[in-house]
Amino acid sequence: MVAEIINGKELSSELKLNMKEKVSDLKKNKIVPHLTVILVGDNPASKSYVNGKKKACAETGISSDIIEMADSISEEKLLSTINKLNQDQSVHGILVQLPLPDHINEQHIIEAIDPKKDVDGFHPVNIGKMMTGADTFLPCTPFGIVTMLKSKDINISGQHVVIIGRSNIVGKPVGQLLLNENATVTYCHSKTEDLRSFTTNADILIVAIGKANVLTEEYLKPGAVVIDVGINRLDNGRLTGDVDFENVKNKASFITPVPKGVGPMTITMLLQNTIKAAEGLEKQ
Numbered sequence: 001m002v003a004e005i006i007n008g009k010e011l012s013s014e015l016k017l018n019m020k021e022k023v024s025d026l027k028k029n030k031i032v033p034h035l036t037v038i039l040v041g042d043n044p045a046s047k048s049y050v051n052g053k054k055k056a057c058a059e060t061g062i063s064s065d066i067i068e069m070a071d072s073i074s075e076e077k078l079l080s081t082i083n084k085l086n087q088d089q090s091v092h093g094i095l096v097q098l099p100l101p102d103h104i105n106e107q108h109i110i111e112a113i114d115p116k117k118d119v120d121g122f123h124p125v126n127i128g129k130m131m132t133g134a135d136t137f138l139p140c141t142p143f144g145i146v147t148m149l150k151s152k153d154i155n156i157s158g159q160h161v162v163i164i165g166r167s168n169i170v171g172k173p174v175g176q177l178l179l180n181e182n183a184t185v186t187y188c189h190s191k192t193e194d195l196r197s198f199t200t201n202a203d204i205l206i207v208a209i210g211k212a213n214v215l216t217e218e219y220l221k222p223g224a225v226v227i228d229v230g231i232n233r234l235d236n237g238r239l240t241g242d243v244d245f246e247n248v249k250n251k252a253s254f255i256t257p258v259p260k261g262v263g264p265m266t267i268t269m270l271l272q273n274t275i276k277a278a279e280g281l282e283k284q
């Protein structure tokens with residue numbers, strides 16, 4: 001068996017066509033969806049991701065701006081910038097690019113963003129709503145993963161999903177979203193003993209380890225769906241996931257590539273959330 005590839009870049013292009021229409025409808029009603037991204041410091045990876053977001057906004061007609069701040073900025077200054085954006089009626093979505101410098105408390109920053117403008121879906125209010133299955137901004141990477149599975153009509157209900165990774169932005173919320181879809185969810189992480197005993201029972205395996213090419217075929221049940229959330233830059237400049245794609249592709253039924261997998265879907269779901277913010281949550 002050769003796994004079918006779930007191409008996140010192509011799916012993103014299709015979804016963006018739809019979004020473009022929604023944006024032009026909003027513009028007819030004099031609403032121009034606007035995303036403001038705050039970028040602190042000059043981490044090259046962060047800069048490149050932020051540019052990707054800006055480009056994707058432009059493709060769909062969403063207006064965006066980037067506020068760049070020095071690495072040495074104080075937490076107070078960043079908080080006051082967020083406060084101004086919270087008050088600004090023309091700004092629908094606010095995204096503070098993570099990670100932040102060590103002297104800034106990320107949780108303080110996330111909690112300062114108006115939950116109605118929290119297009120990352122990281123605010124505790126939105127996380128709480130997500131857990132209860134209420135309508136809210138879903139965190140972009142988990143939302144993208146669920147959208148990819150549904151695009152291929154992959155059954156989630158009753159399936160055993162195993163997640164490797166328990167971060168607040170990927171592992172934990174993707175488990176909640178899939179639980180809401182009636183999956184049976186197992187969380188594994190760096191302290192898990194005998195990882196293979198769990199992963200070889202997974203119908204859907206979500207890999208967010210943060211190490212290049214470490215997930216090989218002996219961790220898989222034949223026919224499993226493999227979602228690779230990793231983005232690792234190799235010394236030769238190439239991007240690769242946490243999954244050893246070539247090694248796994250003959251044992252899985254579906255697999256997401258890196259690049260052109262989960263990454264582009266993360267950005268596309270950010271656009272979707274920004275449109276939702278512009279439409280106003282209560283209207284949905």
Ligand SMILES: Nc1nc(=O)c2c([nH]1)NC[C@@H]1CN(c3ccc(C(=O)N[C@@H](CCC(=O)O)C(=O)O)cc3)C=[N+]21
Nearest residue numbers: 048049052096097098099120259260261263264266267
């Ligand atoms: N507040 C916040 N929200 C985020 O959503 C957020 C963040 N901080 N910090 C960093 C991570 C990472 N992230 C990616 C988005 C798109 C690609 C992406 O499009 N990747 C392309 C390749 C891009 C390239 O070539 O560099 C791909 O996989 O095909 C990757 C990574 C969003 N993040």
